[in-house]
Amino acid sequence: MANAKQVLDIRVSKGITVAQSNEHLRSRSARAEEYAMSKGNYDPTRERLNFEIVNRGKVRPVDKSRSIPERMADILSRRGIKDPNEGLVEPKYRTVVNIIFGGSRKRMHELAFGTQQVDFEKGADNTRIKRKSDIERWAKDVYTFVSDRYGEENIAAFVVHLDELNPHVHCTLLPIRDGKFAYKEIFAGKDKFEYSQRMKQLHTDFFAEVNTKWGMSRGRSVAETGARHRTTEEYRRMLSEECTTIEENIDRHQKVLSDLQSDIRLAERRVKGLSSMVENLQREKAEKEAQLAALENDMNTRKGDALAISAEKEKLEKELSAIGEKLADKQGKLQVADRQLSDLKENMDAVQERTEELKEEAYRYSRDVHSKVDSLLKDAMVENMVDEWRDLSARMKPSERQMFDGTLVRSVAERGSEVLHCATLLFLGMVDNATTFAETHGGGGGGSDLKWGRDEDEDNRAWALRCMRMANRMMRPAIGKKAKR
Structure with a gap:
């Protein structure tokens, strides 16, 4: 546990x-x-x-x-x-x-x-x-x-x-x-x-x-703890569980969408069927009403056999009453079906919107995972460089070590976290903060003939490399000083 x-x-x-x-x-x-x-x-x-x-x-x-x-x-x-x-x-x-x-x-x-x-x-x-x-x-x-x-x-x-x-x-x-x-x-x-x-x-x-x-x-969040403190298996399991949760949510919403699509198709067929029934009954009702009006006209003008007309009129009135009852029933059912179809479509829109949100969340999560892994690999690379440099440096002759004086390789290997922090400040345009940081951490070699400031057409990668080089110079000990450890 x-x-x-x-x-x-x-x-x-x-x-x-x-x-x-x-x-x-x-x-x-x-x-x-x-x-x-x-x-x-x-x-x-x-x-x-x-x-x-x-x-x-x-x-x-x-x-x-x-x-x-x-x-x-x-x-x-x-x-x-x-x-x-x-x-x-x-x-x-x-x-x-x-x-x-x-x-x-x-x-x-x-x-x-x-x-x-x-x-x-x-x-x-x-x-x-x-x-x-x-x-x-x-x-x-x-x-x-x-x-x-x-x-x-x-x-x-x-x-x-x-x-x-x-x-x-x-x-x-x-x-x-x-x-x-x-x-x-x-x-x-x-x-x-x-x-x-x-x-x-x-x-x-x-x-x-x-x-x-x-x-x-x-x-705690990765920002609070630092993902590099997890073992590989712990980190892999954490990513797997988070990914599974997102996938389960997407699957669940897609399943609901599928069900809603089926329900909507059934509801549309029901609405169409009821609409046809209502139209047929309305047409039949209009025909019966026209026939009844004609009979009433014959009775009023005393045209034809009064008893036969009266019997036919009574028959039509019963048929009209039955049609009216059927029509009212189908119209009521049609209203219910229309309402149900409208509700289903509203649900469909809501679930579809949430599904798209989840897909976007999955995309952001994927990018975040790659970013976290990228940071982990960079951390591991810097730590490995430090270990290897210390091992190699101990076995080098003085003349061989001098070959690396002033290089970014040596600077990152010996003071990687400080150089990276200084470079970050420079990248963000916080030159005064970078200078103060360098000076308070043993730096003093910031004097440089490098052109400073970001070029308009300079991409992030090129700008980041120049910031690293400048940070390397700024973090060099001033003449007569030793680098702080």
Whole structure:
């Protein structure tokens, strides 16, 4: 458990769709379930292990009878609070905070399954697996943490999934304070810096109040710890878990999109069929009305047999009444079908937008991973240069060492971090800061005939190289001084 880390991820939205609710509650159609199984991220034989927490920490099976939007509507109605997005063509207020709580895969498996061997292969049968009490106790602690911090009355759903690769909690929270929605006040703060501080504090508090007793560490960002302090295997595992989470989210949203597309096609066919029925009935009604009008005209002008006309008129009136009933029924069904189709298309747009956001997140993540690996390799390269230089320098003759005097190779090998820091300041245009840094760290050889300042057509790479060369000169000890170690 030494390397077990907690997981806390927050996603804010302007509401939650029925499709998203179906995913959280596992209220899927047979086709959606088949799709989920095909992607390998969902095990139907473990769905029975899922549970939710309600009413001061009571554990119960997931209630699929009421969607999360319906639960939210009940909460708002009961408390007399209006959804600010109600009636808007395009929602613009952040009314839902989705929080995922979890931890490192191995630790979460221990909490959920103990020492039982779960088969995570596609199509595996895990009906023999039983849910352990530790996962319920941990989830109750998380529920208490959220309740104490944001109010139990604001929790619309708190579902624990044990049927995916990594057990986790999905908490749907309404950011309400003093009877009104207040996302910015509760979560965001006045700017991105305050938001960042609040999120860091949330991680710290979550660790202190919940996960410290469950053997999980708070964990810190790469910026705080430095990725180079991880072992290769730890770093590889961290990247793999983060990548898997993003891929699972994309797969889940693409699955929902596929289901919605199928539902939309069915709804469109239903609307088309009902529209045809309504048109046929309206045409039939118009024809019957015309016939009835002609009969009434014959009666008024006493044309033809009055008894026969009266009997025909009575027959037409009955037929018209039956057509009217059918027409009203089909028109009502058409209105419902139109509304359902509109809702499905709105859900489709929302899920599609979120899917694109996730794809962009995956792209940014990919670039970030490459940047982190690049930094790791550069760190390793500099450290290796230092070690090799010390070894080679010790075996060199004085005349051989003199060959490297003033070179960037020797400077980086002997004082790599200081030269790089000075070069960074120069690259950013902070010449005064670079000079002060060099002088306070034993430098003094900054006098140079090098042209200084960035050329208009100079690319980043060329500019960075000149900054390194200048930093090398600036970090040379002044005459009569020795370099500080």
